[in-house]
Amino acid sequence: MRGTALQLLEDDVRELIRRRRLDPSRDDVQVRDLIGEVLDDYDERSLVGGLVPLPDRREAQRVLLESVAGFGPLQAYLDDPTVEEIWVNEPSKVFVARHGRSELTPTFLTEQQVQDLVERMLRSSGRRVDLSSPFVDASLPDGSRLHVAIPDITRRHWAVNIRKFVVAADGLEDLVQLGTLTQHAAAFLEAAVASGLNILVAGGTQAGKTTMLNCLAAAIPAHERVVTCEEVFELKINLRDVAAMQCRQPSLEGVGEVPLRRLVKEALRMRPGRIIVGEVRQEESLDLLIALNSGLPGMCTVHANSAREAVTKMCTLPLLAGTNVSSSFVVPTVAASVDLVVHLGLEADGHRRVREIVALPGRVEGDVVETSDIFSLRGGILERTDGFPPHPERFERAGFDLGALLGRP
Structure with missing residues (x-):
């Protein structure tokens, strides 16, 4: 009976919303008042008989509001x-x-x-x-x-x-508190972002790539203009000057589609100080590489099981752009354009951790991009290894002492 009563109430609320031409997603106050009116009317009728009284009016109001203005169950x-x-x-x-x-x-x-x-x-x-x-x-x-x-x-x-976009961290310091990475690694990444290094964030599904990208973006100097490109809006970058774009699917007539590759191209016309691509999956990786190779700092994410596989994937995806794109162009461009790879993983206990931070010195040996480990996970601890990032002069210009920042391995 209780379920039947709630269904009748929901039908009444929906009918009144239609008659009054309300939009539940926008007219929140009016919808809440309307639900109150319907419940008052039901309570009055239940007093004279014929209707089963509601055991919990507050619960009924919550269920009705979720059903008509929220997303139900x-x-x-x-x-x-x-x-x-x-x-x-x-x-x-x-x-x-x-x-x-x-x-x-x-x-x-x-x-x-x-x-x-x-x-x-x-x-x-x-x-x-x-x-x-x-x-x-x-x-x-x-x-x-x-x-x-x-x-x-x-x-x-x-x-x-x-x-869901669960705001677990706003900056790298928050990730340190969560145990995702160490204070030493966070200080290095913050300096790398401020110095304008190009960073690739890699990992599997639910590894925390988007959260890491948001936290890295928090280290971007406040005076820079950031342009973001995504399939669907997910990034939450709290900077003063941000232009965010997302893709668009085709209309019923099959026209009007705006793919991610188009967004990357258009972003270059918007006076970016830095470009961020939510995730590269296809030929848009070529346009991003070209942008990074032109001196525009940027960051993106990619699905990969390790830092090495992420680099390999970045060397492969641009080939999807056309037969005129060859690995002889892509491989050295990746080596010259990508500076750091941050690889994350979802552990068996449900925690997300940085497993390695790898540098690309810019060298290619036999069509293989050389890498150098800066931090690696050893015994469950992210430890400093013997690698160093490229472009030490950028750290110096930004006011960082790279030797003091990384210390001895």
Whole structure:
């Protein structure tokens, strides 16, 4: 009976929202007042009989608000600061991740609820998912990233993934407190960013690449202009002069698509002091390399299992740009353009740690880019090794004593 009563109340609220032409995502105060009116009316009618009294008015108000203005049964997980990610394999299987570990929740949905929730989540982004476009990436109002795949790409059910933007760290010092890296390594990375070195952040899924990129960006000098390029907005860079761009999917007519490669090209026309690409996956890596090789400092992320594999991937991805692009051009360009690789990993205990910081001295031997380890994980501790970064003159110009910063290995 309680579920039936809440469903009737939700139907009444939705009907009044439609009549008054309210937008639940914008007219928050009006929607809350409207829910209060509906509950008052229900309470009055329950007193004269015919309706089952609500056992908890406050709980009913919360459920109604989540249903019409939030994201229904998933809203509680979106509000939970310990939840990092939410995914739906099928209506009866809703999972969340906490501290790097997944767990099956007791939440049960219906097929229609899943589809209605996705439609509501996509409303603010202007993006769509249908048979002609069975995948979609979008940002939710709180900055979380939504990915949806529908049948017949999936076997039967809609697959929904929400990666929340959990602000665990704003700067490198916060990562030190979390145990992601040592104070020594953080001081070096902060100096490297301030000195204008080009940094590649590598790791697997959920390794903390975006968080690391945000923390590195916090070390960018305040006077610099930063231009960011992403598939979907995820970066949260708190600097004075930031221009952020994201890709756009094609319209129903199949036109108007703006890929990441186009954004990188356009970014060079926006007077950047530094360019940041959320993640390189395809031929946009070529345009980024060309930008970095021209003297424009930058950073990006890439999926890779080690720093060496990240370098190899950067030597391979630009070849996707066309048959006229050869490894004889790409390999030395990577060696000359990428200065540091920071590799992170998600440990079995759910903690994210920097596993190695590697320098590229700029040399190539037999089509293989040489690397030099600066910090490596040994016995669970990130220790200083014998490598040094390239461009010591940049550190000097920025006011850093590289010898004192790194010390003896």
